[in-house]
Amino acid sequence: MADRWPFVGRVREAARIDSLVASGVGALVLGEPGIGKSALVRHVCERTGTSARAERVFGHAASSGTPYEAFAAVITSADGAVVSPAEVARRVDDACARPAGTAVLFVVEDAHLLDERSAQVLLQLAADGTATVLATALDTDLPTGVARLWRDGWCERIELGAMSDPDVADLIETVLDAPVDAVTAHAFAARAEGNPLLLRELLSAALDAATLVWRGTAWTLAGEPPVSTGIRELVRTRLRALPEQHRSALETVAAGEPLALGIAVELLGEAMVDELDAQRLITVRAGLAGPQLSSAHPLHGEVLRADTPPLRLRRIRLSLASRLEAAATPSPHDLVRAALWRLDSGQADDPARLLAAARAARSVRLDTAERLARRAHEVSGSLQATLLLAEILTHTGRTAEAKALTAALPPDSLTQADREALVYCAAMGQGLMTGDTAAGAELVAGVLSGVPAASNRLRGLYAALLAFDARSAQALDVAGPLLEHPAEYRAVDPVARTFAAIGGVGAQYWLGHTRRALELADAVLADAAAVREAVPFGAAGIELIACCALLDEGEFDRAEARALRLQARAAADNDPFAGPRAEYCLARVDLARGRPGTALRRLRRCLVALTPFDQSFVRHISSMLARAAVGVGELSGAAEALDACADAPRMKTYEPEFELAVAALHAAELRLPEAVDRAAWAAGVAADREQWNVAVAGYHDAARYGGARAVLLPLRAAATHVDGTFARCLVDHAAALAARDPAALDELARRFDAGGVLALAAEVAAEAAVAHAAAGQFRAARASAARSRILRARCEGVPAPWLAGAELAVPLTPRERQIAALAGRGDSDAAIAGGLGISTRTVQTHLARVYSKLGISGRHQLAARLAGEPVAT
Known part of the structure; x- marks a missing residue:
């Protein structure tokens, strides 16, 4: 890894310091050691170009006792005791080279370690207006002048607080230059608690021990991420000085953390907890069932557990298990922990307890649920244990193993509910x-038609399968009675409602009824979350469709807020289904907002985090x-x-969007006729299936x-089925392109900018510049081109290649732009001719006209000119 880590995150804090420095006000950045205070200040200085002219001052942990120690360079030992802070400030000001009328930028590291006189000098410089101070310090007692x-x-x-989990994941991926799976990122984020210094130590230790591997x-x-020797020794040094009774109490907390406050007081005594x-040495946080105790830092607990003798750790955990199980209403999380502690201790022989814990674990971790269910199956061989294990195996993508497990069940022993579980x-x-x-839908339909008493759960499942088979109207017919009759709504099993909602919300979304999709999603989400142990993907899947509905309405802020809430829940619960779905939704927001690079990172993270069930x-x-890769110019990627x-399963509802991605690649390669045909064909397929929102997006791509x-006509027809104003904006865009109306394009650029579709x-705006230039309106073309440049600067990625040179406001024809872009990227005349199906002489004729219009003499100047760079003529 690099000696100096890249700077990631802290966008809000960096922007705030930027604005403060620009206005002549300084910043005092406070936080715990290693949290990234110095990195933030360094990043701000580098980004604003002030790094070279900044003066640096350091607090000293081991002070020499010299007056004005931080400014020793401007005073002598003889006058240090008699000069005033004002005099030292004047000398410092004289010693700093800067343009007249500007303030010195003072970067102060560890300001809490400054001696009082140095702190007074710093205050004097700021008060005189000769210095802007950027200081870092621990949030502790500060020298009077600094305070x-x-x-x-x-x-x-x-x-400065802890880095967020997404920022930790971004930092790890930036350092390693590759995606990191969600479980790994969460493990590092939890151990480091958002502290970049601890994260670096943990990551280095995992790489050195080959525990972090490339798959x-x-x-x-x-395996378990290791703790570096340095961190372990720091923790041990602090704990070594504790009295024996304190250490023993901490071992109990570490063995069972998080530990309910009531259990901690019962085991340790109120005085010891205080x-x-x-x-x-401990931290108290709010839990679902009340206050919970944990070690002051996750690494403290980890070191304590590693150093506790195994037999003592086993004794503590068995005692805790008994107390958790004896609670009047034990939480699912406590049931799971107690069962795992017994399993690890060789005492997990109660099938009923194992089955209860396995069912609870399905809302926590499927691998844990499988372990507990498999043990219940081994201990009892009961029908309930077999069916539960089969469902868990299905949810982890191992359907063949589930089928083999259930094939041995005696048919006569199965109830109707058992048979439905197998279906x-x-x-x-x-x-x-x-x-x-x-095929899945037909299998369920066969059971429903042959068994009049079949449950609503099967009907809900049937609705979901119909929706994903692009039979939205049929899906609504099946889901409607389970979702849309208020008098009967609460009588329907919440598991059945969750399945029905996946189908019903999805069907409404694909039909373009985005508002109804959102209403249904919001109505059923609480039920879906409550039955997560039975349908672990349900709530996250419904949230994903709701986010997509908001995007189709142009409600990007609401979609992003919803996706961020889903991401936070995924991190809190370590939900393997919610995590990748949140990344997907945020990536869709990023694509709309002109952040294809960010979207690319999110989608890579999403792909590697997918469970086998989600393949x-x-x-x-x-x-x-x-x-997203096309958006950043990575065409090979x-x-x-x-x-x-190519060999992945093909879901009928998603195939048109796959074809639209192929069309986007053709367009980026400037194979524009192929791109138009592919996009229009995919949109037509979506329209035939009544996936009106996909049809609108596809026809709009073809127009671009x-x-x-x-x-234009099929786009207008498709848009009539889609709620919201965004689809109308896309129609207006296509109409303006068809009419080559520069004024309409200028207005649309303003509308898209106001909506955040950067x-x-x-x-x-670039299209408007092209249209103005074609009409000979060169002043208006330059204004539109300038607007396009400003908007492009707020985006990531590369401009649309078929608009190459648009911001130059030069009247090139579409064919000239196409050939200029191909030549500018290095294609030979023969290669261009072959790709476009024209003669080499035609290519050369077009290029000659391009050179003349751009005011250049040949191909060697073309790329620079298209990029807007000045060239010598």
Whole structure:
């Protein structure tokens, strides 16, 4: 790893310090050691170009006792005791070279270690207006002069907390230059608690121990992440000085953390809990069932557990297990922990307790649920244990193993509910897991038609399979009675409602009824969350569709807020289904907002985090990843993403969007006629299946690639089925392109900008510049081109290649732009001719006209001129 880590995250804090420095106010950045205070200040200085002119001052942990120690360079030992802070400040000001009328930027590291006189000098410089101070310090007792910097208004306090889990994941992936699977990122984030210094130590230790390994697509942990020797010794040094009774109490907390406050008081005594809290050896946080105790830092607990003798640790945990199980209403999490402690101790022989814990574990971790269910199956061999294990195996993508397990069940022993459980496993395996949703739906339909008393759970499952088979109207017919009759709503089993909602919400979304989709999603989400142990993917899947509905309405802020809440819940619960779905939703927001690079990272993270159960979505996510790669100009990466999923299961509802990704790649390669045909064909397929939102997006893509006149009528027809105003904006865009109306394009660029659709706003402004130039309106063309440049600067990625040179406001024809872009990227005349199906002489004729219009003499100047760079003529 690099000696100096890249700077990631802290966007809000960095922007705040930027604005403060620009206005002449400083910042006092406070936080715990290693939290990234110095990195933030360094990043701000580098980004604003102030690093070179900044003066640096350091507090000293081991002070020499010299007056004005931080400014020793401007005083002598003889006058240090007699000069005043004002005099030292004047000398410092004289010693600093800077342009007249500007303030010195003072970067102060470890300001809490400054001696009082140095702190007074710093305050004097700020008060005189000769210095702007950027200081870092621990949030502890500060020297009077430093404290007055913010009390007197010369600095603003910036309290730097832990990095968020997504920022930790971004930092790890940036350092390793590759995706990291979600479980691994969560493990490092939890141990480091958002502290970059601890994260670096943990990551280095995992790489050195080969515990963090490359699996071909992502970095993943091959075992428990190790703690570096340095961190372990720091923790041990602090704990070594504790009295024996304190250490013993901490071992109990570490063995069972998080530990309910009531159990901790019962085991340790109220006085001991108070002492541990006063010494900051434990932390108390709110839990679902009340306050919970944990070690002051996750690494403290880890070191304590590693150092506790095994027999003592076993004794403590068995005692805790008994207390958790004896609770009047033990939480699912406590049931699971107690069962695992007994399993690890060789005492897990109670089938009923194991089954209860396994069912509870399905809402926590499927691998844990499988372990407990498998043990229950081994101990009892009961029908309930076998069926539960089969369902868990289905949810982890091992349908063949589930089928083999249930094949041995005696038919006479099965109840109607048991048979439906087997149908569920078979339908999910044949439908979602292979992408053959039609076969899965027919399997369920056969049972429903032959068994009048079949449960609503099967009907809900049938609705979900119909929706994913692009039979939305039929899905609504089946789901409607389970979802849309208020008088009967609460009488329906919440598991059945959850399945029905997956089908009903999805069907409404694909039909373009985004508002109704959102209403249904919000109505059923609480039920879906409550039955997560039975339908672990339900709530997350419904949230994903709701986010997509908001995106189709152009409600990007609401979609992003919803996706961020889903991401937070995924991190809190370690939910293997919610995590990748949140990344997908956020990536879709990023694509709309002109952040394809960020979207690319999210989609890569999403792909590697998919569970085996979710493999039917690989092809769709890969298509979105390809679109993001196109957005940043990684055409080979886009092609690889599309090729890599050629053999993945094909879900009927998502195939049109895969074809739209292929069309986007064709367009980026400037194979525009092929791109128009592919996009229009995919949109037509979506329209035939009544996936109106996909049809609108596809026809709009075809219009962007040059087919506006051909697709305008079907685009208008498709948009009439879709709620919200965003679809109308896309129709207006296609109409303006078809009419070559520069004024309409200018207005649309403003509308897209106001809605936060920055990449499209920049593209439309460039189209307006092209249209103005073609009409000879060169002043208006330059204004539109300038707007496009400003919008493009707010985006990531590369501009649309078919608009190459648009921001130059030069009247090139579409064919001239196409040939200029191909030549500018290095294609030979013969290669261009072969790709476009024209003669080499025609290519050369077009290029000659391009050179003349751009005011250049040949191909060697073309790329620079298209990029807007000045060239010598």
